[in-house]
Amino acid sequence: MSRESILKKVVTLYEKLKTEWSKRSRNLDICGKYISEIKVELTKLQFLPAAGAEVSKEELLVARDALEIGAQWSIAKKDIPSFERYMSMLKVYYKDYQNEIVESCYMYELLGLDLLCLLAQNKVGEFHTALELLPREVLQDNVYIRHPVAMEQYLMEGAYNKIYLAKGEVPSERYKFFIDELLATIREDIADCLENAYERIKPEDIGRMLYLSDTAEIKAYCKQRGWSSDSSGYLVFSSDLTKQQQEEIKVPSHTLAEQMISYAREMEQIV
Numbered sequence: 721m722s723r724e725s726i727l728k729k730v731v732t733l734y735e736k737l738k739t740e741w742s743k744r745s746r747n748l749d750i751c752g753k754y755i756s757e758i759k760v761e762l763t764k765l766q767f768l769p770a771a772g773a774e775v776s777k778e779e780l781l782v783a784r785d786a787l788e789i790g791a792q793w794s795i796a797k798k799d800i801p802s803f804e805r806y807m808s809m810l811k812v813y814y815k816d817y818q819n820e821i822v823e824s825c826y827m828y829e830l831l832g833l834d835l836l837c838l839l840a841q842n843k844v845g846e847f848h849t850a851l852e853l854l855p856r857e858v859l860q861d862n863v864y865i866r867h868p869v870a871m872e873q874y875l876m877e878g879a880y881n882k883i884y885l886a887k888g889e890v891p892s893e894r895y896k897f898f899i900d901e902l903l904a905t906i907r908e909d910i911a912d913c914l915e916n917a918y919e920r921i922k923p924e925d926i927g928r929m930l931y932l933s934d935t936a937e938i939k940a941y942c943k944q945r946g947w948s949s950d951s952s953g954y955l956v957f958s959s960d961l962t963k964q965q966q967e968e969i970k971v972p973s974h975t976l977a978e979q980m981i982s983y984a985r986e987m988e989q990i991v
Contacts, residue, residue, distance in 0.1 A: 723765065727776075727779060729761055730758055730761045730762060730765070730782055730783075730786075731782055733754055733757050733761065734782050734786050736754055737751060737754035737755060737758065738785075738789070740754065741792075741793070748796055748797060751789070752797070758786045759786075759790075762786070777820060777821055780817055780820060781821055783813070784810065784821065784824060785824070787806050787809050788806075788826050788830060790802075791803055791807055791830055791833075792826075792830075792894065795833065798897060800901070803834075803837060804834075807830065807834045810830065814831070828858065828862050829894070831854070831865065832862075832864035832867060832891070832895070833864075833892075833894060833898060835847055835850055835851070835865070835869075836868040836895060836898040837898055837901075838850065839868060839872055839875065840898045840901035840902040840905055841901075841905070842905055844872070847868075847872060851869070863891045864891050864892070870886070871883055871886065871899075871902065880906050880910075881931075883903065884903060884931045886899060903931060906931075907932075914929065914957070918957065919956070919957065920956045920957070921954060921955050922953070922954060923938055923954075926941075926942070942955060
């Protein structure tokens with residue numbers, strides 16, 4: 721089959737995919753089938769063009785646009801590994817071929833989603849690396865990029881309530897999925913701290929601390945963590961450690977404080 725015939729088939733499949741994806745009640749399984757077929761056909765062309773390879777503008781555009789729908793489809797399917805794969809391919813088109821094809825209207829939305837995805841998985845180092853590749857004016861002016869940057873700032877400040885409230889102020893509905901994932905990550909960290917800080921706690925306090933507004937959500941989360949209720953209605957945190965073992969691993973705060981004060985006095989005498 722000639723190159724022109726393959727490209728024509730890819731364009732036909734893409735038009736079918738675009739039509740189905742544009743429907744209000746789109747069928748995700750059908751979309752996934754079209755995406756898979758397009759990727760198979762693209763491998764016969766310059767799917768991920770190498771340096772110096774000859775590739776037409778039409779090939780680049782149809783491949784990029786199909787991959788963008790693939791990334792959005794991954795979010796609709798709540799498939800983070802699939803989303804990451806599509807983004808790694810899309811970045812080739814966004815960065816290496818930015819002068820050959822027109823900028824996509826979905827580019828910064830997807831790059832912002834990629835940043836939020838990294839935050840949700842606690843990949844802060846990779847988050848900052850990705851930020852460094854973006855122009856300074858985009859960081860300041862683009863609403864899709866400013867949102868994950870603000871989320872990272874709230875995360876560093878420990879202002880988790882702002883992240884919870886940010887779910888209602890997202891620049892795109894697709895951002896809500898990763899905000900939920902970020903909140904789930906934060907919730908697990910807070911729960912780990914609660915288990916070490918308290919022996920028991922009121923259920924309503926758990927809901928407030930973990931940003932769980934519904935009683936059913938609180939019960940489901942407590943069951944997931946293995947927390948049970950005592951006769952007085954308090955939640956009791958389960959622990960595999962005995963009381964003697966817990967005493968042994970306690971930080972000797974009083975001894976450490978005395979040592980630090982002693983060091984400070986010695987330093988004053990030296991100065």
